[in-house]
Amino acid sequence: MHRPRKEMIAETRAKLIAAARHAFGTTGYAEASMDDFTASAGLTRGALYHHFGDKKGLLQAVIAQIDGEMAARINEVASRAPTRWQHFVDECSTYIEMALEPEIQRIMFRDGPAVLGDPAQWPNASACIVSMTDHLTALQEEGVVVSSLDPETASRLINGASSQAAQRIANSDDPEATSKKVVTAFKQLLEGLLKKPDPQSN
Amino acid sequence: MHRPRKEMIAETRAKLIAAARHAFGTTGYAEASMDDFTASAGLTRGALYHHFGDKKGLLQAVIAQIDGEMAARINEVASRAPTRWQHFVDECSTYIEMALEPEIQRIMFRDGPAVLGDPAQWPNASACIVSMTDHLTALQEEGVVVSSLDPETASRLINGASSQAAQRIANSDDPEATSKKVVTAFKQLLEGLLKKPDPQSN
DNA sequence: CCTATTCACATACGTAACGTATGCCAATTG
DNA sequence: CAATTGGCATACGTTACGTATGTGAATAGG
Numbered sequence: 201m202h203r204p205r206k207e208m209i210a211e212t213r214a215k216l217i218a219a220a221r222h223a224f225g226t227t228g229y230a231e232a233s234m235d236d237f238t239a240s241a242g243l244t245r246g247a248l249y250h251h252f253g254d255k256k257g258l259l260q261a262v263i264a265q266i267d268g269e270m271a272a273r274i275n276e277v278a279s280r281a282p283t284r285w286q287h288f289v290d291e292c293s294t295y296i297e298m299a300l301e302p303e304i305q306r307i308m309f310r311d312g313p314a315v316l317g318d319p320a321q322w323p324n325a326s327a328c329i330v331s332m333t334d335h336l337t338a339l340q341e342e343g344v345v346v347s348s349l350d351p352e353t354a355s356r357l358i359n360g361a362s363s364q365a366a367q368r369i370a371n372s373d374d375p376e377a378t379s380k381k382v383v384t385a386f387k388q389l390l391e392g393l394l395k396k397p398d399p400q401s402n
Numbered sequence: 403m404h405r406p407r408k409e410m411i412a413e414t415r416a417k418l419i420a421a422a423r424h425a426f427g428t429t430g431y432a433e434a435s436m437d438d439f440t441a442s443a444g445l446t447r448g449a450l451y452h453h454f455g456d457k458k459g460l461l462q463a464v465i466a467q468i469d470g471e472m473a474a475r476i477n478e479v480a481s482r483a484p485t486r487w488q489h490f491v492d493e494c495s496t497y498i499e500m501a502l503e504p505e506i507q508r509i510m511f512r513d514g515p516a517v518l519g520d521p522a523q524w525p526n527a528s529a530c531i532v533s534m535t536d537h538l539t540a541l542q543e544e545g546v547v548v549s550s551l552d553p554e555t556a557s558r559l560i561n562g563a564s565s566q567a568a569q570r571i572a573n574s575d576d577p578e579a580t581s582k583k584v585v586t587a588f589k590q591l592l593e594g595l596l597k598k599p600d601p602q603s604n
Numbered sequence: 605c606c607t608a609t610t611c612a613c614a615t616a617c618g619t620a621a622c623g624t625a626t627g628c629c630a631a632t633t634g
Numbered sequence: 635c636a637a638t639t640g641g642c643a644t645a646c647g648t649t650a651c652g653t654a655t656g657t658g659a660a661t662a663g664g
Binding site for chain 1 (some may be wrong): 414420453460512513515516517519520522523548550551555556558559560561563564565566567569571572573580584586587588590591592593594595596598
């Protein structure tokens with residue numbers, strides 16, 4: 201056992217992040233007591249302040265973790281898709297699906313922005329946006345998407361719409377029916393990005 | 403003086419709402435101390451709890467007020483516009499412009515949703531959405547907009563995109579340039595809603 | 605192998621803010 | 635003019651955050 205030290209530290213960090221993630225995702229950031237969820241991890245706030253500085257710092261760490269997972273899932277879906285445009289649409293759909301999960305919705309789309317400000321300004325997060333932006337750029341070069349728009353800007357707008365879409369489905373009485381309506385409307389909006397002459401996909 | 407009573411009460415409420423609105427809009431909801439901003443209105447938390455029940459209740463009142471103002475501004479712009487489609491686009495632009503104001507952005511798009519949940523579920527707010535939805539419905543009947551989508555759903559999605567658009571502009575180093583890019587991308591998305599001349603797609 | 609130092613984490617404390625319970629005074633009602 | 639309502643302030647208890655300090659184990663150095 202030459203490394204029990206580093207391992208213990210990593211484990212402590214992981215436990216804190218996991219406990220906080222659960223608390224933030226269910227109870228919500230503001231209502232989550234640091235005493236409570238550190239205790240649920242078998243620790244105290246001392247460890248928390250040592251590793252993350254303050255409550256916000258811990259939230260940042262949680263967000264970074266979730267963002268990494270989201271990016272991984274997006275990229276996995278990305279790998280299989282016939283056309284690049286389809287690929288792009290799939291990415292958006294996956295994004296909406298992920299946003300349906302209460303934990304992601306709460307932390308990434310509600311409490312996160314409220315506590316840390318505009319997600320576009322987050323240092324570590326939004327790997328998904330990067331991916332979407334890249335694909336939009338490629339689609340422009342291929343002449344599939346109109347060239348007049350800024351890829352990252354478009355990605356962010358679509359992102360905002362996705363988040364709304366997810367919330368609408370998640371809060372619906374009839375998620376099935378709502379999902380259909382939302383996805384239809386969403387894809388319709390995406391059509392606006394296509395160059396007119398030849399809308400051949402989807 | 404048969405009404406000094408009612409007037410005083412209304413004035414107290416108005417003062418509390420105004421003070422809270424300022425505090426929430428600048429300091430932010432979570433960081434705004436009730437003791438502080440009630441004192442700045444020459445009152446105490448006693449009045450606040452009497453009229454609004456709790457901090458959330460006050461936030462709701464503030465939101466209702468802002469929402470009313472936003473709806474009024476939207477409707478005013480609405481009154482002058484050559485075509486209904488242009489009217490609709492103007493509405494969206496106005497929405498983005500309003501979202502540029504820090505107070506509106508902070509209260510309506512960040513703290514509001516974080517504290518009170520999905521804006522779509524707010525009882526009193528979102529008069530703007532109603533307006534946009536109505537116009538979309540009319541546009542569908544006129545055959546300008548594709549008939550396959552649900553108007554309110556579309557309005558919400560556009561709303562989400564608008565909020566992103568505004569944040570992007572507001573946080574930009576170069577608001578002028580960013581604004582151009584964002585509005586271009588935004589209008590491009592809206593194009594997706596239009597019925598296309600050629601009958602092949604959709 | 606022994607000592608010194610680092611550092612991960614816990615404990616203890618001060619402070620600020622929220623919500624409730626209570627009290628008071630002015631205005632309305634009869 | 636007496637009684638009562640209710641608008642608002644005051645006082646209090648509770649909770650949660652952040653800091654300052656302490657401790658013990660693991661590493662580093664000789």
